[in-house]
Amino acid sequence: MESGEIRGSEKKRRRRGFILAVTAVALLVIILAVVLGVTLSRGREGFKDTFMERCQKFKGYNCEHIWELFQQAYVNQDPCEVPPNAYDSLIAAAPLESSCNRLLFWSKTKDVVQDFSRKKDCFQTVEETLLGSVLNSLTWCGKKGSNETLTTDCPGWLDCENNPPRSFWRRVSTAFGDAACGNVTAMLNGSITTPFDTQSIFGSVEVKRFKSPRVKNMNVVLVIQKNSVTNCTNPSLQNLVMALDKGISYSCLEVFRSQIEKCGSDPEKPCGACW
Ligand SMILES: *[C@@H]1O[C@H](CO)[C@@H](O)[C@H](O)[C@H]1NC(C)=O
Numbered sequence: 001m002e003s004g005e006i007r008g009s010e011k012k013r014r015r016r017g018f019i020l021a022v023t024a025v026a027l028l029v030i031i032l033a034v035v036l037g038v039t040l041s042r043g044r045e046g047f048k049d050t051f052m053e054r055c056q057k058f059k060g061y062n063c064e065h066i067w068e069l070f071q072q073a074y075v076n077q078d079p080c081e082v083p084p085n086a087y088d089s090l091i092a093a094a095p096l097e098s099s100c101n102r103l104l105f106w107s108k109t110k111d112v113v114q115d116f117s118r119k120k121d122c123f124q125t126v127e128e129t130l131l132g133s134v135l136n137s138l139t140w141c142g143k144k145g146s147n148e149t150l151t152t153d154c155p156g157w158l159d160c161e162n163n164p165p166r167s168f169w170r171r172v173s174t175a176f177g178d179a180a181c182g183n184v185t186a187m188l189n190g191s192i193t194t195p196f197d198t199q200s201i202f203g204s205v206e207v208k209r210f211k212s213p214r215v216k217n218m219n220v221v222l223v224i225q226k227n228s229v230t231n232c233t234n235p236s237l238q239n240l241v242m243a244l245d246k247g248i249s250y251s252c253l254e255v256f257r258s259q260i261e262k263c264g265s266d267p268e269k270p271c272g273a274c275w
Pocket residue numbers: 108109110111112189190191192223257
């Protein structure tokens with residue numbers, strides 16, 4: 001009797017323990033699902049928020065309209081089948097002003113270039129134009145049968161040629177190349193063996209848009225460091241010279257990275273005195 005009671009209460013305790021454990025697991029699953037759901041939808045809405053916030057820094061544009069045109073390029077599309085011209089109406093809605101002597105192109109020097117052009121208002125990069133700054137460092141895509149903008153599970157830059165970000169950067173870089181006039185500056189990387197890469201956006205898109213006599217000079221700033229493997233006699237730079245429209249003259253300067261960084265943060269130095 002006594003032992004039976006003990007066994008019975010033990011059984012009850014075990015059952016209670018089991019119920020508690022099941023409840024705890026169920027609660028955990030629900031909490032996880034809610035957190036995940038909130039994070040995912042915030043990720044999606046976060047994309048549009050970022051887009052609008054960055055866009056509104058530029059005065060005089062209808063950002064809601066620009067967002068609509070942007071979405072039309074890729075929503076409800078296979079994320080590997082969005083060609084550059086899908087962004088034509090977006091580009092037309094935020095036209096670039098032709099800009100003489102100020103445009104700065106770059107290839108494989110992103111860190112030093114963005115730091116430099118942010119601090120010093122001498123040059124403009126494509127990342128400082130409205131569309132370039134709105135979409136800088138973002139990933140996006142759509143999918144068939146949905147009108148959503150996804151920010152995860154999108155193809156990577158190299159996964160397929162016509163993915164939404166890569167086609168966007170090709171398209172906006174075409175427009176940026178078209179806006180070039182007078183002296184054009186390009187910062188290339190002297191720490192690698194082929195500073196001019198014909199596969200890069202600079203080599204495959206932008207250089208081909210420079211037309212003489214609108215563009216007069218192509219000035220290469222080769223960013224070097226101690227022990228740099230490359231200098232201005234590098235053979236890949238000969239390919240750049242050959243790719244230029246006849247009539248555009250070419251120059252190349254080797255400049256230390258530290259010099260560019262120092263000059264960028266010196267407000268007294270006039271534009272053009274950094275090299
Ligand atoms: C040049 O390329 C090297 C190797 O990829 C990289 O470590 C370096 O930061 C680049 N230089 C600049 C100025 O971005």
